[in-house]
Amino acid sequence: MKRLINLRPSRSTGILLGLLPFVVLLVVYLAGSQARLADNPNDKLLPAFSSLGDAVERMALEPSKRSGDILLWTDTAASLQRLGLGVGISALIGLVFGVALGTVPYLRAGLSPLVSSLSLIPPLALLPILFIVFGLGELSKVVLIVFGVAPFIIRDLQQRAQELPAELLVKAQTLGASTWQIILRVVVPQLLPRLLDAVRLSLGAAWLFLIAAEAIAATDGLGYRIFLVRRYLAMDVVLPYVVWITLLAYLTDLLLRIASRRAFRWYHQLNGEGN
Amino acid sequence: MPVTTPRTAHWARFFTLFAGVLLASSLFSGAALAKDKFRVAWSIYVGWMPWGYGEQAGIVKKWGDKYGIDIEVVQINDYIESINQYTAGAFDACVMTNMDALTIPAAGGVDSTALIVGDFSNGNDGIVLKDKSTLADIKGQSVNLVELSVSHYLLARALDSIGASEQDLTVVNTSDADMVAAYASPDVTAVVTWNPLLSEILAMPNANKVFDSSRIPGEIIDMLVVNSDTLKANPKLGKALTGAWFEIMATMSKDDAAGIAARTEMAKASGTDMAGYDAQLATTKMFYNAADAVAFTQSADLVQTMAHVAKFSFDHGLLGEGAADAGFIGMAFPGGKTLGDGANTKLRFDATYMQLAADGKL
Numbered sequence: 001m002k003r004l005i006n007l008r009p010s011r012s013t014g015i016l017l018g019l020l021p022f023v024v025l026l027v028v029y030l031a032g033s034q035a036r037l038a039d040n041p042n043d044k045l046l047p048a049f050s051s052l053g054d055a056v057e058r059m060a061l062e063p064s065k066r067s068g069d070i071l072l073w074t075d076t077a078a079s080l081q082r083l084g085l086g087v088g089i090s091a092l093i094g095l096v097f098g099v100a101l102g103t104v105p106y107l108r109a110g111l112s113p114l115v116s117s118l119s120l121i122p123p124l125a126l127l128p129i130l131f132i133v134f135g136l137g138e139l140s141k142v143v144l145i146v147f148g149v150a151p152f153i154i155r156d157l158q159q160r161a162q163e164l165p166a167e168l169l170v171k172a173q174t175l176g177a178s179t180w181q182i183i184l185r186v187v188v189p190q191l192l193p194r195l196l197d198a199v200r201l202s203l204g205a206a207w208l209f210l211i212a213a214e215a216i217a218a219t220d221g222l223g224y225r226i227f228l229v230r231r232y233l234a235m236d237v238v239l240p241y242v243v244w245i246t247l248l249a250y251l252t253d254l255l256l257r258i259a260s261r262r263a264f265r266w267y268h269q270l271n272g273e274g275n
Numbered sequence: 276m277p278v279t280t281p282r283t284a285h286w287a288r289f290f291t292l293f294a295g296v297l298l299a300s301s302l303f304s305g306a307a308l309a310k311d312k313f314r315v316a317w318s319i320y321v322g323w324m325p326w327g328y329g330e331q332a333g334i335v336k337k338w339g340d341k342y343g344i345d346i347e348v349v350q351i352n353d354y355i356e357s358i359n360q361y362t363a364g365a366f367d368a369c370v371m372t373n374m375d376a377l378t379i380p381a382a383g384g385v386d387s388t389a390l391i392v393g394d395f396s397n398g399n400d401g402i403v404l405k406d407k408s409t410l411a412d413i414k415g416q417s418v419n420l421v422e423l424s425v426s427h428y429l430l431a432r433a434l435d436s437i438g439a440s441e442q443d444l445t446v447v448n449t450s451d452a453d454m455v456a457a458y459a460s461p462d463v464t465a466v467v468t469w470n471p472l473l474s475e476i477l478a479m480p481n482a483n484k485v486f487d488s489s490r491i492p493g494e495i496i497d498m499l500v501v502n503s504d505t506l507k508a509n510p511k512l513g514k515a516l517t518g519a520w521f522e523i524m525a526t527m528s529k530d531d532a533a534g535i536a537a538r539t540e541m542a543k544a545s546g547t548d549m550a551g552y553d554a555q556l557a558t559t560k561m562f563y564n565a566a567d568a569v570a571f572t573q574s575a576d577l578v579q580t581m582a583h584v585a586k587f588s589f590d591h592g593l594l595g596e597g598a599a600d601a602g603f604i605g606m607a608f609p610g611g612k613t614l615g616d617g618a619n620t621k622l623r624f625d626a627t628y629m630q631l632a633a634d635g636k637l
Contacts, residue, residue, distance in 0.1 A: 042384020042595075042621075045363045058596065065592075128456040135462040136419065136447065217419065217449040217457060228448055231423045232378045232593050233359050 047236040055236035071225065072244070079210060079222040080248070082138065086145025087206050091199050093146070094153025095191065101154065102161020103187055104179070112158070119151030124212055131217070141213040148209040149202045156198040157191055164190055193264035200256050207249055309508045312345045315499075315516070316357040316369040319350070321470060321555040322394040322497040323370045324541035325523040331540065338519040342511040361385075367505045368516065372425050373496040374584045378593040381604050381621035386503035388623045390513055391520050392568045396495040398558030400429050401473045401487035405464045410436075410485040413465055414443045419457050420467035422448035425495045428587050430467045432494065433486040458482070470555045471547060489558070493571065494580045503623060517628040518637035521565050528563035565633035572626040573609045581606055581614055581622075 009017055033046035047055075060072040097115070101108045123144055130147070134140035164187065172182050214223030222245055229237045261268050315335075317326040329335045330348035339346040349366070351357035361369035362380045368390070371379070380387045404412055410433060420426040427446070434440055444465075449457050454468045458476045466476060476482055488495050499516065506513050527537040535549070542552035562568035571577065582601075588594050589601035597603070602615030607623040631637050 040384045042382075044383040044595075054596065128453065131453060131456050132460045135460050136449065136457055137462060215450065216453050217447060219445065219447050224448060227450075228422055230359075231355055233362055233383055234595075 044233045044235055047239070051236045052240055055234075056240045059237060059240070072241075074220050075222045075225050075241075076244075076248070078218075078220040078224075079214065082141050082213075082221070083145065083206055083210050086142045086210070087149060087199060087203065089142065090146050090150040090153055090202070090206075091195060093150045094157055094198065095188075095195055097154045098157025098195075099161055099183060099187055099191060102158040102164075102191075103183055108158070115151055115154050115158075118147075119155055121147075123148035123209060127213070127216065136217040141210065141218075144213045145206050145209045149206050152202055152205070153195070153198045156201075157195060160191055160194045161187055193260055193267035196256055196260040196264075200253055203249065203252060203256075207245070211245075311343065312347070313367045313505075313509070313512050314347045314349060314365070316349050316351050316361055316366040318352065318354040318357050318370065319545050320354070320370075320497065321399065321545065321552070321559050322561065324545050324552075325393075325520065325527060326370065326499075327544050328527070328537055328541050329519050329523045331544075332523075332537070334522055335515075335519045338515040338522070341518070342515045344509070344511050344515060346512070346515060355379075361500070361502075367512065368499055368501040370497065370499050373498060373581065374425055374428055374588065376498065376500050377581070377584055377604060377606070377622055378423075378588045380500065381606075382588075382594050382598075384621065386621050386623070387500045388503045388506050388625050389498040389572075390501045390506065390625065390628055391499040391517055392562060392572050392624070392629070393497050393499065393520070394559050394561040395493045395497070395571075396425075396469070396488040396558070397492055397560040398487045398489040399473070399555065400425060400467070400469045400495055401477075401484045402430060402433055402467045403458070403465070403473070403476050403482050404485050405458075405483075406481045407464075408483045408485065411439075413485070414439055416465045417445045417447050417463075418465040418467060419447045419449040419454065419463050421451050421454075422446055423591060423593060424451075426467040426469065427591070428584065429486070429488060429491070429495065431587050431590075432491050432583070436486075436490070470558065471545075471551065474554065487558075492560070493576055494583065496580075513628040514631065514637055517565075517632050521629075521632045521637075524561070524563045524565075528561070565629050568629045569626045569633050572624050572629065575612075577624065578608055578612055578614055581608075585615065 029046065030049075033048055036043045036046050037048055056072075060070065063069060064071050097111070101112055101115070126147060127144065130140045130143055134143050168186060168190075169182060172186050177185065210221075211223035211226070214221040215227040218224035222241055226238050226241050315326070317323050319327075326335075326348055327350055335346050335348055351360065354371075355375075357366070357369055358371050358375055358379045360366055361371075362383045362385050364385075370393075373389070376387055376389065402410065402413070404416075407413075413434075418430065420430060430446075431441065434443070449466075451468065451472065454466060454472045455475050457463050458466050458479065468476065473484075473487075477484055499520070501513065501516070523537070526533055527541070528534065538552055538556075539549050542549045545552060547555075562571065585594075585601040585604070585606075589598060589603070594601070594603050603619065604622065605616045605618065605620035606614040607620050608614070609624060609626045613620070628637075
């Protein structure tokens with residue numbers, strides 16, 4: 001039947017259509033940039049691609065005059081370390097508590113309301129408190145990410161654990177498994193791929209909290225640099241940094257997806273994703 | 276099989292066109308022309324509160340009407356954002372310090388004129404050490420401040436005065452909104468900040484002010500900056516703004532009922548009370564008198580100050596990568612004095628309009 005919802009683009013048309021918005025954005029940017037530069041050759045708001053290129057070269061290849069470090073890499077390393085620690089700790093907390101709350105009704109009754117309440121606190125509202133308690137160093141940045149991400153992962157994994165088919169648990173019990181054995185041999189293996197899913201979903205929030213923490217107090221990091229050079233409108237540095245962060249976020253997501261497919265093939269087959 | 280029907284293609288075309296026009300129109304800057312509607316941006320700070328009051332009390336409108344123009348005074352919550360907006364062309368005038376005027380609009384190629392020199396910080400910015408009492412103790416510490424701001428400049432000048440340099444300490448960029456909370460945390464031992472944060476921090480135990488802007492008087496200046504091309508094409512704008520400003524100055528400087536009412540309004544708008552606002556005014560050298568502002572702008576000291584500011588800005592890369600030396604951006608002062616590259620003059624100190632106010636010719 002000829003309806004819009006039934007018309008499907010071919011593979012190549014699909015790719016072209018997907019690229020189109022990017023091309024439109026680029027053209028609009030170029031036009032805007034050229035118009036502003038024609039007006040004022042020193043304009044900083046929409047720098048030309050050549051000055052963006054210069055800035056990338058300066059930040060990513062040349063050592064800084066002041067510290068001798070190559071800024072893009074020190075910033076990236078600092079940010080990824082904070083992000084990795086924050087998300088890693090959150091995943092660990094999420095797994096431990098998610099499994100415990102999802103399988104042991106007594107623990108669930110005792111702790112679930114607390115976790116639910118904690119997950120409702122907007123983490124950015126806690127920032128001033130975190131600063132006073134944990135100081136302005138690395139710790140408070142990591143804690144902010146953990147606060148923002150861990151409750152979500154806990155709740156998600158708890159839900160997933162409760163959704164495990166009861167037959168599975170009954171079967172393990174008829175085979176004589178204890179609670180501890182069921183957790184280790186049934187629940188945890190079942191939940192690991194779901195943990196990766198939850199981590200992937202929470203990465204966006206983790207980046208948000210990372211940039212927010214770095215904007216407020218830091219000596220390096222991707223968010224620090226963006227908020228620092230914003231002070232003198234250095235869009236030639238800000239724009240490449242934003243693109244770089246987007247790329248990093250995309251790559252982390254891709255890596256997690258590939259890792260999940262490699263390690264838990266059964267899970268993806270179960271979900272009908274094929275190989 | 277067609278990919279889209281003609282009707283949807285039409286809509287798609289319309290939509291891309293519409294979005295394109297929308298985006299483009301927000302990105303292209305308008306050229307400076309004679310016009311009769313102007314936008315002025317201001318943000319909360321002791322020396323700029325008069326703008327909010329002038330708008331609210333109708334003084335700005337009165338002076339606009341006198342010269343037949345319409346002036347919209349807009350409060351922006353984020354100081355840097357307001358300067359960025361001005362630099363991008365969204366405003367015709369904006370309040371800012373002398374250093375930010377050099378490093379943001381002027382370095383961004385927007386020829387800017389300091390139309391009104393409103394005040395200079397005379398103790399409103401300070402360096403605070405926890406448990407230590409002399410400036411030399413700052414060596415080896417981590418110092419929390421808004422990097423590349425006037426606080427950073429104050430620190431550099433303070434270090435100059437004891438023959439130290441930034442290599443002797445670690446600068447930690449800290450948002451001004453979180454400065455007071457930061458000072459309360461145990462690992463923060465040194466901060467550089469401005470009022471009202473400064474007085475709040477000094478009220479905490481073991482806080483010692485070891486240096487403040489009264490030691491470098493006249494170097495941190497708060498001004499109203501106007502786009503030079505706009506001002507040239509519209510002298511009425513300069514006259515109306517200057518006239519309004521010095522009328523507000525005359526009102527607020529008196530201790531009569533009107534003056535107290537004005538200062539109370541300004542205090543309320545800046546989130547404090549009359550006593551708190553007067554305390555901030557005490558560490559701010561306001562030019563209530565147009566003649567004083569003119570004398571300050573014409574003095575040779577201002578040239579010297581801007582030379583310091585240009586050097587600091589160049590050392591910290593604020594003049595842009597194209598800058599070969601501190602004189603990359605030219606500055607012009609009253610009486611034909613100049614600084615830096617005359618062919619690239621982007622910041623002008625102009626006493627003409629303040630002189631008109633002093634002579635009562637507005």
